Amino acid sequence: MRSLVLIGHGSHLNPDSARAVYHYAELLRGQGFFDEVLEGYWKEEPSLRQVLRTARYTDVTVIPMFISEGYFTETVIPREMGLGHQGPVPPEGVVRQIGGVTVRYTLPYGVHPSMSEVIMQRALEACPDASPEDTALLIIGHGTTRNPNSSRVVYHNADRIRASGRFREVAALFLDEDPRVNTWPELLSSRRVVMIPFFTAEGWHTQETIPEDLGLTGAVTEFGERTVYYGLPVGTHPQIADVIVQLAQDALAQSPMPGEDNPDHEEAWAAFMTRADAGLRLGEATITPHAGLYEVRPTLDEGREDLELLATPEGLRDRVRLSDSGEYRPVHTLRNLPRGWRAVFDAADLRRAIGYLYPAVVEEGYLASQRALQATPWASTARRQTGIYTKVQQATPEEVAATSRRVCGGCLKTRLWAGDNLYRTFFDGVPGGIPCAEACTFLVSEIRETVAARQQQERE
Ligand code: SF4
Incomplete structure (x- = not known):
């Protein structure tokens, strides 16, 4: 398995x-x-x-x-x-x-080596009659001077496609490292140039930075005698x-x-299903067994009959992504579960559905109920941050406490990482008894903002 x-x-x-x-x-x-x-x-x-x-x-x-x-x-x-x-x-x-x-x-x-084929497909979409006689392929990577490995894949794809002989020339150029993308006119001599961004999805770089830097006006741009075809990013190709x-x-x-x-995982879920079989409140939701199935609905909607029916775990996942006021919920235990729905599942789908509704809460809640969940203190979380998040290491205890009060105040979880006690969990009949073993990335991000704002003030 x-x-x-x-x-x-x-x-x-x-x-x-x-x-x-x-x-x-x-x-x-x-x-x-x-x-x-x-x-x-x-x-x-x-x-x-x-x-x-x-x-x-x-x-x-x-x-x-x-x-x-x-x-x-x-x-x-x-x-x-x-x-x-x-x-x-x-x-x-x-x-x-x-x-x-x-x-x-x-x-x-x-x-993966088959990405070369995806790049060629993108190139042929942009310029269906691209030919080895007069067409160059330019693969545009992001690149970074800090990590040469990020550009290696772009070079590998360029090498493979060059070896295929499908284009007159093939080049790999970058936004943030040499050779830069704006050097293409000197590097390539073909009459037609197909440019394909090696990016995951459409975004700021593919829609703004690259077209602006290169003077592209759309899918096809004429540069005197030469024509540039600008394709879609590879990451969105079917x-x-x-x-x-x-x-x-x-x-x-x-x-x-x-x-x-x-066995640890199964023990947690067996305990959860035993509770679910008897009817259970978890966070802001209520699970009610009925004829071999389980109904999940917001507890505040108890007794309502005018609710939208959801039949798949994915349907529930998508329904609870935003609050009733349209706010995005990256932390699922924020106290803003949208109302107005009910979902019905068999036992297998209930597991997946609860995993979407409150990710990792069953596993961590069970460990907490067994006094076996290890908390990670803030100092350890801060110490292991890298990149832009190293800034949180400069947060004062007061800044951590104040930001956490603001962010975690709206969350159901109990902050074990901050020394708070959780004596009873939802396994013991307390719906909001959900542990937080360590500061989530949402809070880490907010603490970083707090530190940045203070440092900005100090500079002014
Ligand atoms: Fe909730 Fe824990 Fe994140 Fe605070 S740190 S918002 S308690 S998940």
Whole structure:
């Protein structure tokens, strides 16, 4: 039995940021290669710190849904998931034993060799009659002077496509490192140039920075005798789904011995289902058993009959993404669960649905009820931050306390990381008895803002 975990960046601000990961997780579930497909995020829930706890089996493959190697795949994800690895990931991935679970961490999907075919497809969409006689292909990468690995994949794709002979010239140029993208007129001599951004999705760079820097006026721009065709980013091509399926199959081939049920995980869910069978209030929701099925609804909607009926875990996931006032809910235990719905599931779907409604809450709540959940104090969380988040190490205890009061005051969880006590959990009949083992990335982000605002004031 094997679990697959797809890792996305996620966002504290954009409710649509995780959509691509949702899409690929659903696709892979449908393929049935793995016995379960889960998702974890840097800036959403379940977080990178929590996601391994949510895996049902003792064999777990983790695929980062990133387009290139770099800071996130080499530093943030392995660090936060406790993989004991930093730096470039070898082609065969990194394998670790963590608490009786085999965790296999792969390269990101963007480095898969079949990405070259996706780039060529994008180029042919932009310029259907591209020919080896007069057409150059320019792959535009982000690049960063801090990590040469992030551009390596762009060069590899350029080499492979050059070897295919499908274009007169092939070049790799970058926004943030040399050779820069604006040097293309000197580097390429072909009459026609197809430019393809090696980016995950449309955004600021693909829609503004690149066109502005290069003077592009649309999908086709004339530069005197030469014509530039500007294509869509590779990450949104439908064929990416095939790349991800291929990557999952490759990963599966490296997992010859299937795992088994993770006993800790199963114990938590068995205890939860026993409570659910008797009727249970969890956070702001009530679970009521009925004729072998389970109804979930906001507790405040008890007795209402005019509710929207939801029939799938994904339907519930999407319904609770925004509050009733339209606010995005990156932290699912914020006290703003939208009302007006009820969902009905069988036992298997109830597990997935609760995983979407309150990610990792069953696993962590059960550990807390057994007095076995280890809290991570703020000082440790701050110390392990890197990149722009190292700033939180300069937060004063007063700033941490004040920001936490503001942010966590709206959250159901009890801050074990701040020394607060949780004597009884929802397993013991207290609906809001949900532990918070360590500061979430939403709070870390807010503390960073607090420090930045204070430092700005000090400079003025
Ligand atoms: Fe909730 Fe605060 Fe914990 Fe974040 S840090 S999950 S806001 S209690």
